[in-house]
Amino acid sequence: MRVAVIRFPGSNCEPESKRAVERAGGEAYFVWHRDTSLGGADAVILPGGFSYGDYLRSGAIARFSPIMEAIRRLAADGGPVLGLCNGFQILCEAGLLPGALRRNAGLKYVSRPVDLRVERTDTPFTNAYAMGEVFRVPVGHGDGRYAAPDAVLDELDANRQVVLRYSGPAAPDAPANPNGSVRDIAAVCNREGNIVGMMPHPERLADAALGSDAGHRVFESLVRYSLLATR
C-alpha cells in the first residue's frame, strides 16, 4: 500500500499522517501540491493544517492546486482518498464530497478530545472498527461545522454517507458536538464510499506511547483494505 500525503503550503499535519500510515504497515511519502503526479500511489491523504492560511475559506484556494487533478482521477478509479480536517475542507470545496465546513457554532477554535460513533464500517478507512463503536480522538479546528442544504442531508442519510458522528458528552461539562455540525456529522463519504473526509484527527492518537492509539485503526483499515482489494 503506497500512500501519497499531499503537502500544500500551510499544511502542518503531514509528518504525523505519514507516520500513522507507516505504523499501520503502509508506505507513505509526501507529494508537493505543485506536482501533477501522485507517483504511483494506491491511496491519498490530504492532511490537516492551514493550507494557504485558511484565507478566504478553509480549503478554498488549495482546491486549485495542480495535484488536485491527479487526485480526482485516482478517486474516479475508486482509489481511497482521506481528507483529515483541512483535507476534509479541501475535498468539500473541490466538490469531491458534499456539503461545506463553516465557522464553528461557538465562533472559536476548538481543541479537545471528542467521542466518535462509527456509522459505517465498509469504507477503506473504518473497516477495522466495529459498527456503533465509540472512540476518542482530538479535534482542532475553527471551521468544522458541517453544513449542507436539508435535501443534501437527507440524501446523505438515505445513502448512509455519514461515516462518523459526534457522540458524547466528552465530559460532564463538554457537549458531544464540538462545533455545531448539523446532525452531529463528523465524517462523510462520497456515494461510492472511497472518498472520506473527517474533521477529527485520528493521526494524532495512533501511538500507544502517547496514552491511546484509538485513531490507529483508521490507518490499519486502509492497509487492510488494500490487502483485501489485491487478493
Next chain:
Amino acid sequence: MTHTAVGTEAHPFPGERPVTDAVVREHNLNAREYAEIVAMLGRTPTLTELGIFSALWSEHCSYKHTKPILKTFPTEGPQVVQGPGENAGVLRLPEGWAVAFKIESHNHPSAVEPYQGAATGVGGILRDVFTMGARPVAVLNSLRLGPLDEPRNRYLFSGIVRGVGHYGNCVGVPTLGGEVAFAPGYSGNPLVNAMCVGLLRETDLMRAKAHGVGNVLLAMGSRTGRDGIHGASFASEELSEKSEARRPQVQVGDPFTEKLLLEATLELIELGLTVGIQDMGAAGLTSSSAEMAARGGVGVELDTSLVPTREAGMTPYEIMLSESQERMLVVAEPHRVPAIQAVCAKWELTATPVGRVTDDGIFRIVHNGTTVAAIPGERLVDGCPIYYPEARESPVAVARRSAVPSGPPAADALGALPLLLADPTIASKRWVFEQYDSTVQAETVLGPGGDAGVVRVPGTTFGLAVTVDCNQRYVTLDPYEGGKAAVAEAARNIACTGAVPLGITDCLNFGNPDKPEIFFQFREACRGIADACRAFGTPVTGGNVSLYNESPTGAIDPTPTIGMVGLLADVSHRVPSHFQAPGDQIVLLGTSAGHLGGSSYWEVLHRLVGGAPPPIDLDAERKLQRLLAAAAERRLLRSAHDCSDGGVAVALAEAVMGAPYATGTLAAKVRFANPARLTPEALLYGEDGARALVTTLPGQVSELMTLAAEHGVPAEAIGRVEGPGTLEVHLADSHLTFAWPVAELRHGYFDSIPRRMTEETR
C-alpha cells in the same frame, strides 16, 4: 570642533526632518545619550541615524538599566550549549538532541490591539527559536489581565487568547501550557509573554553571527511596510494617551507566511547554505543587522533601496525601523545566493540581496547611492550608557508585608473552597487552552490542564516537560522570596510530571525602573531567581526584560515569569496531575506550616493582598524534586500535583475533579492528623512551598514512604481515592469533617471563566 571619524560621513535623506532637540526627545533619547551619539559620530546624526540609535538604545534592545543585574544570573552548567546572548538558549539532551527555548513579552502591542499584538508575539518567539536551526515543538503563554468584570479586560482577554491561539495553531505548533492571572494592577497594561521550545540536533546549531567580508545579506520573507515603526522604543515607554495615537503602527501577523519561513529556514540551515541568520524582530532590520555584525566583529553595508517594500516611497528611516512581521536576515557567501533563492522559491518566498559584510566595522546604510547612516558598529550595539538606578523599597510595600486581615472572612472554612475554585485566577483555564491546538505534531504526552506539558522527542522515548510560572502576589509582597518562589513553582510543576528540571528562560515584567521602589522589586526578584537557579542547578539561558509596564493608574505588579524545561527520561514514566482510580492511596509530601501570609485565601476571602508570602526553602524544594523524579522512575506515582494557590485543599479538589475532559468524576476521603493543631483555614488553605499531593497503588505506599524518607522529604498518607461522590476531609485533632460534592466543585471550577466571558464586547 570635533572631527568626523574616517568613513562615517552621512547625509540626511532628501526631505527628512532636521534633528532638533524636540526630535531627539521624541526618540526617547535623553541628553546624556544624545551627547554620546554626537561625540561618537563627531557630528550631528542624520534622522535615520537617530532612529537607529533610538531603537538600539531602547531598554528593549540595550538592557541599559538591567544589564548589571542580569549578569548575576547563573548561566553555566554541563547541560548548557548556548547561554544568554543568542536568539534563544540551548540545552543538551540525550542522543545528540538539544532544546532551544526562549520567552518574550508583547505587552504594549497587546494593550493596543490584543489580537494582533498577541499573535505577533507568538510569531516573534517562534522565529527566535527556528533561526537557531530548531524546529518548534511547543508554545506556552503567560497572561496577566485586569479583573474580568471590566468589559475592556474581557475584550483584551478574548482578543489575546484568540491571537495566541490562531498563530500557533496555524503554524502547527502545539500550545502545551501557560498561566493566566487576574489582578487590578494589570487593568490598562495586560501582560502577554510567549515562550517557544524547539528541538535540534546539537551539531546543527546555528548562531546569529555575520562574518566573512564580502558575504551577502539577504532579506527573506515578507515585504517591509510601514507597520510597527519604533516598536522597540514603544515597548520601552509607559502607556498613556499618546499610545492610542500610536495605533497606526499596529503590526499584522501572517502565520501562513511564518510557516513557509519556518520550513525554508530549517531547510537552508540543514543544507548548510547560510553563514548566519536572524529574524527581524524588535527594531527590525536595524537590530538584526547591527547585532549580527557586532557579534561577528565586522561592518555591514545595507542598501535600503533594494529592500522589497509593500508601499512605494518608503524612506530609509522607515525601512530600517519597520517591524513588519515574518522577515529574516540571512548572511551567506555570494556563490550560495542562487541556491538560497531556489529553496525560498520552493516555499513560495523571496530572498533579496540587500547588503554585504564589510571590513571597516561601520554600520552603513545607503539609499540609491547616498550614505544616509554610518555609525561605528560595535559602539552602536554596546555603547549605550549603562544606568545604575537607585533601589529602595517603598514604605507602602513594607507595611503591606506585615498586614493581617481585619474582620471575618467572606465564608467559613467549608465555604471557602468553592469560592477559591471559582476565583478566575485559580479556576480552570479550559476556556483558554481549548482555543489552542495542543495535539498537532502528535507528540503530546501531557497536554494543558495539568502541572506541566510534556512532549516526546520524535523518534526517541524521552520527552521534555515545559511550564511557565509566576505568582505575582508573592513578588509584590516580597520580591526576593517571590523570585525564588517563581522558580520553585516552575520546578515543582516540572517534577510533578516525573521530569528533572534542566534550565530556565525568564521574562521580567516590571514598571518604570527610574522609580526606586520599582527598581528594588527588579533587583530583589532577580536575586531570588538567581539563588533558586543556583540551588536547583537550572541555569538561566536567556530571557527578556519588559520595563515601563505602567498605565495612568500606576505600575503593574512585578511579574518575573519563569519558563522552564525539564527532561523526562522515558515518557512511559510520565505522571498525570489528576487522580486516576478509586482505591489509589493519597500521600502528601512536604511540610505544612499553615502559612497564610500572601495567600489566595486572604486575597479571595478577606480581599487582602498582604502579609509575608511563604519563605521558600530551596533545599526542601530540591529534595522534593529529586523524590518525585525517583518515584516516577520506579513507577510509584499514579498522579502528582503540586500545592500552590489555595494550598492543599485546592490541590486536592483539582486532583479529584479530574482532567478537563474526564468522562467520570472521582471522590476522595482524607484525614489529617494535624499534630501542629493548625486552624482548619491554615491547614487547608495555607500555601507552604515544597509540597505535592501524590497517589500510589495501595501495595506501594510503604515503598513510597521509604523512598521519601531516603530523600529527606516528610510524607503523610492521608487517604484514598473513592468512586464518584464527595470530597471528604477529616481533621483528627478537632474531629471536624468537611464534605464537598465533587460535581458542584467541578461546575464552579470549570464554569467560572466561560460564564464571565459570555458577553464579549469592546
Next chain:
Amino acid sequence: MTWRVRVRILPRTGLLDPEGQAVEQALAALRFTGASNVHVGKAIALDVAAPNADEARAKARAMCEQLLANPVTEDFDIDVEPAGSA
C-alpha cells in the same frame, strides 16, 4: 479602464448563521434597540481592468462563482464603479 469592484458575500438564507446571531445578541447587550435580521459575511474589494462596467461585472461574477464564494452555503452581490470615484 479600471473598475473598483466590491463583492458582498453572505450566508445563504435559511442556513444557520451563528456569527450573525452572536452579533445580534451583542448589539442587544450594548442596548442598541431595533437591530434585527443580522447576518455576517465577507466583503471583498478589488480593482478590475475591463473595457466597460458590464465586463468588469461579468469578470467579478466569474471570480465569485469559481473562487470567492462557496455556492453550497453563500450568496453574493457585486457593485461596480469607476476606480477612484469613491
Next chain:
Amino acid sequence: MTWRVRVRILPRTGLLDPEGQAVEQALAALRFTGASNVHVGKAIALDVAAPNADEARAKARAMCEQLLANPVTEDFDIDVEPAGSA
C-alpha cells in the same frame, strides 16, 4: 420604519492584508487577469428600525464604532436603504 443597512468593513490601508494578498495570488493563478489591490474584510447586513435614513445611518455608525469594526485596524462604510427594496 425599517432600514436595510449594509456595512462593509475592510482592513485599514497601509496595514498588511495577508488575506487580500492570498486571494489576489489565487485569482492570478486561476488566470483572472487584471485583478489588483484586493482586500478582504467583513460584510454585515442588518435591519435597523429608525424614523429616517439619517438616523438609521447614525445608529449603524455607532454600532460599528462600538462593536462591529475594530477602530485600530479597520475602516468601515455604511449603505442604508428602505428595507424590502433590495
